[in-house]
Amino acid sequence: MSYKSDIEIAREAKKRPIQEIGDKIGIASEHLLPYGHDKAKVSQSFINSVQKNKNGKLILVTAINPTPAGEGKTTTTVGLGDGLNAIGKKAMVCIREASLGPNFGMKGGAAGGGYAQVVPMEDMNLHFTGDFHAITSAHSLLSAMLDNHIYWGNEADIDTRRVTWRRVVDMNDRSLRQITSSLGGVSNGFAREDGFDITVASEVMAILCLSKDLKDLEERLGSMIVAYRRDRSPVYARDIKAEGAMTVLLKDAMQPNLVQTLENNPAFVHGGPFANIAHGCNSVIATQTALKLSDYVVTEAGFGADLGAEKFMNIKCRKAGLAPDCVVLVATVRAMKMNGGIAKADLGGENVDAVKKGCANLGRHIGNLKSFGVPVVVAINHFVTDTEAEVQAVKDYVKSQGSEAIVSQHWEFGSKGSAELAKRVAEIADSGASQFAPLYPDDMPLFEKIERIAKGIYRADEVIADKKIRDQLKLWEEQGYGNLPVCMAKTQYSFSTDPSLRGAPTGHSVPVREVRLSAGAGFVVVVCGEIMTMPGLPRVPAAETIRLNDAGEIEGLF
């Protein structure tokens, strides 16, 4: 049997006009701002108007540690959303927007897969509604104003050796990682070291995704630290008066984007911060608006549950006053096998022992998630090659962990394949069983917060940080930043900081290499290992074969 590719399925989608999708959730045409006939933004005034609505139930989809086998987190999010609608519930999906640049390196990512996708897939992998371009513009404006401030006399007394505000571009361009700028003489400014990150790594992105409204956005933008003076005191974006114009540039980007699933159910696709140096979740404003418009909101977090769900709980939910009613932990038989020590090339054929061995990774995630007080259901994202015995092994293991695993076949069958999962998730969400609490209180010292995550989630023995780092954390506490949550930046492939340690490693330590203050976003980034904030292109980038064919279709992007 042969299967259609994601893009083939996406191109065959019977999309409804976006206003019809808006009508389903009560958005009148004057409040739904179309971008073409299949995308739209929701007006700020509509969002304001629904604030008194009752909240729906919030369902988080997270996953085991990712393996090259793929776990299908977004696919499950979309499939579950369609499943809930199919069983008669009013449900919405909230996922992240894709970054443009990486599509030209490796082939572009779909928004879901198989028969559980959000469309229009091609637009979503290209410019979409321009949100990321707006973020690049706002970031670039601050960059220009900062150097302009220095150029015209440097009234704020910025130490040009201590400018922390790097530039961004939404492209994989390693040659911009480190540059010297303002060369060429007096009229071009004061030469200094600088560099570019990719746009999704911008603090502006994290802020857009955490802000309640435009006022909050402006306040946070102004609070970003852009440089330090010789006396080490911080210079804020508001010191160079950039936050107002940045907010103007971001006013449309703050409005959630409405699209549809293959089954014509509403989905918000909005925001896309990095999941290492930022919190990796779609926007608070999209999630909160969706909760006002539907009875169930299915959303996802970045990477595996050790990073993504932890940040969703400790950063997004804490800051936005959200609480998940149910957590769906996505696993696949194939990924279990890889966690059990099997190489990707050897995944073919039944191997129940490997599945059993790999389940340790799953088990630790279940325990971790329960420590937040939330009920957990495991979704086995079904691959057509999975055998019954393999699936049963996962189910049995999950049961032994006091949870339950449900096979979902949304990839192959859409909502028909996810009905059982949807039914159970709705029951749990409706049960009121969730007793959500973040892992640590606001007033815990920063270093203890790091330890709490490292020991409680990663199950490490210790956190290693030299005096310089501990002193920096103490200084921030003295400056009033001690109440912020921490944002862990470590490999997504392992509970440890060693990407090759699959399964459920113990006896490891977490070395902190660097700490950074994202004062506008409102977290302290804790860098454990090499974190790449500007990817490069591969030897043969996908861009070389991307083109429009004679029918005007895009080739090579997927």
Next chain:
Amino acid sequence: MSYKSDIEIAREAKKRPIQEIGDKIGIASEHLLPYGHDKAKVSQSFINSVQKNKNGKLILVTAINPTPAGEGKTTTTVGLGDGLNAIGKKAMVCIREASLGPNFGMKGGAAGGGYAQVVPMEDMNLHFTGDFHAITSAHSLLSAMLDNHIYWGNEADIDTRRVTWRRVVDMNDRSLRQITSSLGGVSNGFAREDGFDITVASEVMAILCLSKDLKDLEERLGSMIVAYRRDRSPVYARDIKAEGAMTVLLKDAMQPNLVQTLENNPAFVHGGPFANIAHGCNSVIATQTALKLSDYVVTEAGFGADLGAEKFMNIKCRKAGLAPDCVVLVATVRAMKMNGGIAKADLGGENVDAVKKGCANLGRHIGNLKSFGVPVVVAINHFVTDTEAEVQAVKDYVKSQGSEAIVSQHWEFGSKGSAELAKRVAEIADSGASQFAPLYPDDMPLFEKIERIAKGIYRADEVIADKKIRDQLKLWEEQGYGNLPVCMAKTQYSFSTDPSLRGAPTGHSVPVREVRLSAGAGFVVVVCGEIMTMPGLPRVPAAETIRLNDAGEIEGLF
């Protein structure tokens, strides 16, 4: 009497839904891709479907050399379009899109002024439909692919000292004018000198505005020269396989943007290349499509007629097979006075002598335009402070030059104020009097083309260029580029290369400082004087006061 500001008038506009505007020119909803409720793109398939329609009449609006008093070229373009519609003609306006970056330096430019504006003005000065962001992305992709090519072995043998492809960003950022990139070690590439221009200076912008369709666009993108080898042979964008993916990034940006005038008449606002190092006209695809959809198309060219109209005729019309049926030359009494030697501070009060003296500038433009075989009408863009005697002096002078001048009061009265101008322009356009021909044939040697413009339009005695420049032009002729038109980059404030020489200077020479080959756009840029391709921000940039007020309105942008 007090007058409302442009932005006040724009905010009071009674905009009609954009589909209603589309209906006026026969664009069905499936072919009109909305961006919000007041902007839309026209689908490529619709554009293809109207190719067999008869062309309407083409009217070019150009102006005398700009002075700080302002001449109101766009305002007259819009006012004339509304005037034509008001007298019962089916007319469209085609103007350029605004660049984002400069709005944060000085206050933003309106699209027209008074009661002759195109709306939504604020969107048009911000992200609009994302065209310029798409151009920035396409340009940046080529930049990244170029350095990536060098990084992975440099198969094309690019001489890293001879990379001519600079980077772009749509922001005024002097600190990026000259940089050193690829610093930081082996994994970041080979260090080299580089720099950024503002997006509108990108050759991609010029190409987008000159391409007939997506196929032509891809071909031209591939033909751009990005670097030279040690043997001085050119390296093209197609040598690094970038043109296909760039075209994919630009496919939506190639579709003209439909908006409306204050009087709800249709306007295409599309493309915006620099008017010095590029040709300064809106897109060919917008102009050609408008000609298929209406009986009269009013469009404008950049700067004064010596640069803008000359390039419109010799580059845009030549390349696109267009021919203007009438040229409207905009002048103001105030600008005449400044050309007559009066300072801006002294413009108050009647001064007929100064007006008369300044008319020499107007007269030369009339003569120049007639040399293209096109009928010329002078529009006196009326200011409320103009006296009758002053206006009469201009009229008399224009009559003495064998042309006619008509006062137009569109700024104050909209189409009611431009009816007389519209009536006369329609008569001339309908008369078939135009015998348009470019100023020089394709096969004239490049240096002679420069001389033809310098002597025929600027009325200079000679062109000065050292041997290196003449040799470069000869080399390009040998390489097959001799048939290209030349694109003059000189000051817009004077016929000469000295911006302080107003009026109609004689006895001057035109020194050529540099020549550049825009092989994709299809012209040779001739740089005469200092040309800034990356502006800086002023000491107190407008951005410092731009913000959203509590009503959600933008303050400080205008």
